[in-house]
Amino acid sequence: MAEQKAPGFETRAIHAGAAPDPTTGARVTPIYQTTSYVFDDVDHAASLFNLQTYGYIYSRLTNPTVSVLEERVANLEGGRGAVACASGHAAQMLAFFAFMEPGDEFLASTKLYGGSITQFGRSFKKFGWNVIFVDPDDPQNFKRALTPKCKAIFVESLANPGGVVTDLEAIAAIAKEAGIPLIVDNTMASPYLCRPIEWGATLVIHSTTKFLSGHGNSMGGIVVDSGKFDWSSSPKFRGLTDPEPAYHGLKFHETFGDLAFTVAGHALGLRDLGAAMAPLNAFLTITGIETLPLRMERHVANSEKVARFLEQHPAVGWVSYAGLESSPYRKLAKKYLPKGAGSVFTFGLKGGYEAGVKLVENVEIFSHLANIGDTRSLIIHPASTTHRQLSDEQKLAAGAGPDVVRVSIGLETADDLIADLDQALKKAA
Amino acid sequence: MDHEHYSDAYLREVLDGVKTIAMVGASPNWNRPSYFAMKYLQGKGYRVIPVNPAVAGQEILGERVYASLRDIPEKVDMVDIFRNSAAAGPIVDEAIAIGARVVWMQLGVRNDEAAARAEAAGLKVVMNRCPKIEWSRLHGELSWSGVNSGIISSKRAAGAGGWPGVSGGGFSSKRLKKG
Numbered sequence: 001m002a003e004q005k006a007p008g009f010e011t012r013a014i015h016a017g018a019a020p021d022p023t024t025g026a027r028v029t030p031i032y033q034t035t036s037y038v039f040d041d042v043d044h045a046a047s048l049f050n051l052q053t054y055g056y057i058y059s060r061l062t063n064p065t066v067s068v069l070e071e072r073v074a075n076l077e078g079g080r081g082a083v084a085c086a087s088g089h090a091a092q093m094l095a096f097f098a099f100m101e102p103g104d105e106f107l108a109s110t111k112l113y114g115g116s117i118t119q120f121g122r123s124f125k126k127f128g129w130n131v132i133f134v135d136p137d138d139p140q141n142f143k144r145a146l147t148p149k150c151k152a153i154f155v156e157s158l159a160n161p162g163g164v165v166t167d168l169e170a171i172a173a174i175a176k177e178a179g180i181p182l183i184v185d186n187t188m189a190s191p192y193l194c195r196p197i198e199w200g201a202t203l204v205i206h207s208t209t210k211f212l213s214g215h216g217n218s219m220g221g222i223v224v225d226s227g228k229f230d231w232s233s234s235p236k237f238r239g240l241t242d243p244e245p246a247y248h249g250l251k252f253h254e255t256f257g258d259l260a261f262t263v264a265g266h267a268l269g270l271r272d273l274g275a276a277m278a279p280l281n282a283f284l285t286i287t288g289i290e291t292l293p294l295r296m297e298r299h300v301a302n303s304e305k306v307a308r309f310l311e312q313h314p315a316v317g318w319v320s321y322a323g324l325e326s327s328p329y330r331k332l333a334k335k336y337l338p339k340g341a342g343s344v345f346t347f348g349l350k351g352g353y354e355a356g357v358k359l360v361e362n363v364e365i366f367s368h369l370a371n372i373g374d375t376r377s378l379i380i381h382p383a384s385t386t387h388r389q390l391s392d393e394q395k396l397a398a399g400a401g402p403d404v405v406r407v408s409i410g411l412e413t414a415d416d417l418i419a420d421l422d423q424a425l426k427k428a429a
Numbered sequence: 430m431d432h433e434h435y436s437d438a439y440l441r442e443v444l445d446g447v448k449t450i451a452m453v454g455a456s457p458n459w460n461r462p463s464y465f466a467m468k469y470l471q472g473k474g475y476r477v478i479p480v481n482p483a484v485a486g487q488e489i490l491g492e493r494v495y496a497s498l499r500d501i502p503e504k505v506d507m508v509d510i511f512r513n514s515a516a517a518g519p520i521v522d523e524a525i526a527i528g529a530r531v532v533w534m535q536l537g538v539r540n541d542e543a544a545a546r547a548e549a550a551g552l553k554v555v556m557n558r559c560p561k562i563e564w565s566r567l568h569g570e571l572s573w574s575g576v577n578s579g580i581i582s583s584k585r586a587a588g589a590g591g592w593p594g595v596s597g598g599g600f601s602s603k604r605l606k607k608g
């Protein structure tokens with residue numbers, strides 16, 4: 001029996017999940033700007049509410065435009081299914097909500113987006129979900145930090161604010177031995193540069209706000225499930241294995257097998273947390289993904305040029321970009337990010353905090369704002385913005401000390417970006 | 430036969446090639462997976478005959494329940510097994526004996542020895558899958574819930590409607606229809 005040859009990444013970035021509209025033949029995925037969907041009859045409605053048949057009920061749970069995005073990202077990541085939601089932070093909430101209970105613990109890398117450190121360390125505490133932060137540079141640190149109450153390990157593949165590459169395969173092995181899922185935030189790399197499921201991740205998270213939508217115009221998040229974790233392997237994951245009273249005692253893992261997380265993510269997670277993605281944002285994100293491979297190639301090419309320029313600039317003390325030969329993460333980058341180390345990275349100014357503030361205030365092409373993964377080049381001084389809410393110690397651990405500037409290199413002419421930084425660095429000196 | 434991975438072509442051939450399915454372990458409880466798999470498959474045009482000795486003689490979803498496969502007076506194309514892996518063995522032998530062409534074991538059910546006997550007798554075998562999930566995946570319905578169907582196509586879904594000229598083109602369809 002001959003297997004069909006699997007289509008390439010570029011083909012899937014354009015086609016996965018999006019066949020022509022069955023009713024009208026519209027070739028581009030329509031924006032299904034509707035809250036709800038009619039039932040054929042009462043029996044059909046009951047079957048839908050009971051999860052006994054497939055179909056749309058209400059757009060807080062599922063929406064046809066959002067479903068296309070879910071299938072597309074699941075496909076690109078090599079996952080079994082996905083749950084899209086309002087933002088990257090909502091995605092993190094949804095991922096943990098599937099199995100965390102009050103009193104449970106999880107391990108998370110110290111090298112994360114500052115907002116994630118705050119979400120885990122402060123807001124998750126209100127649910128009784130306790131995070132233990134671990135320095136990811138030695139994967140064995142995760143093993144040492146494991147406790148019987150630990151239910152997951154969370155890392156970023158390529159960590160924000162920049163330059164840090166996580167040893168996914170080694171950490172996945174530790175998670176596997178402990179019988180818990182590895183959750184990887186792959187926002188900074190995108191599935192074009194890195195596919196964590198291939199290295200053993202159970203769940204992959206994206207802030208689709210960033211490279212997937214790619215144009216700085218839509219908030220969004222998604223959780224992709226590999227479908228490879230056996231939720232019934234231990235009593236830890238009761239949310240997916242125990243009878244669910246709200247669905248007539250249905251057990252998600254027994255009934256849906258490797259689709260359990262995807263179905264529960266909608267039927268429990270989105271139903272009750274409510275952070276649904278807007279159909280328009282799904283449309284813009286689907287459209288963005290069609291050019292993801294092209295954009296990532298240029299993001300990487302421009303970043304390599306800008307990073308090399310900064311590295312030899314007299315006002316710059318150091319550059320942390322895993323695409324540079326000087327990076328301590330070069331070896332990991334070659335393994336996990338063979339097509340390039342992304343386009344978000346940090347550098348340190350010899351002039352410290354003051355120079356950082358002046359630099360971001362004097363750029364003319366770079367935009368001073370708190371986002372990454374835009375067509376436009378972006379710049380920020382994390383210590384005074386994204387990582388402001390962290391303690392000094394946390395700032396340093398997250399790579400966001402006072403002298404640090406973070407850039408997200410866009411798709412403009414590389415020489416223009418270099419000239420802009422050069423003139424602003426002169427003013428900051 | 431690789432029972433870890435089934436190609437879409439193989440699963441389509443199986444699902445398109447059968448009409449009458451005997452469901453062993455079918456439950457009369459409306460909230461059990463077998464009940465709603467049966468209901469779903471009926472909705473897709475399959476005849477599903479329930480087999481369950483505990484409720485033999487009663488009806489499930491309008492179909493009489495039989496105590497065993499051998500009691501079914503009609504020709505059965507496929508036997509769908511909602512029992513555990515060990516219990517699946519003798520059921521597979523019965524499926525071979527009654528001349529079924531396909532044996533399908535549900536999610537979580539796998540019995541390699543029984544599968545080998547069925548294949549040696551010329552039957553097709555699917556294990557650790559759900560026909561409801563696979564049918565809906567292959568027909569695009571599962572994509573409604575964010576599942577990666579693995580299907581890439583520039584073709585409009587077969588059987589999909591559209592009445593050219595009726596309400597397209599800015600014409601009024603005159604009548605407002607409900608539902």
Ligand SMILES: Cc1ncc(COP(=O)(O)O)c(C=O)c1O
Nearest residue numbers: 087088089113160187207209220
């Ligand atoms: C790596 C990473 N993860 C998660 C998030 C949070 O995503 P969102 O802002 O879409 O909630 C961000 C946003 O900056 C991020 O950079």
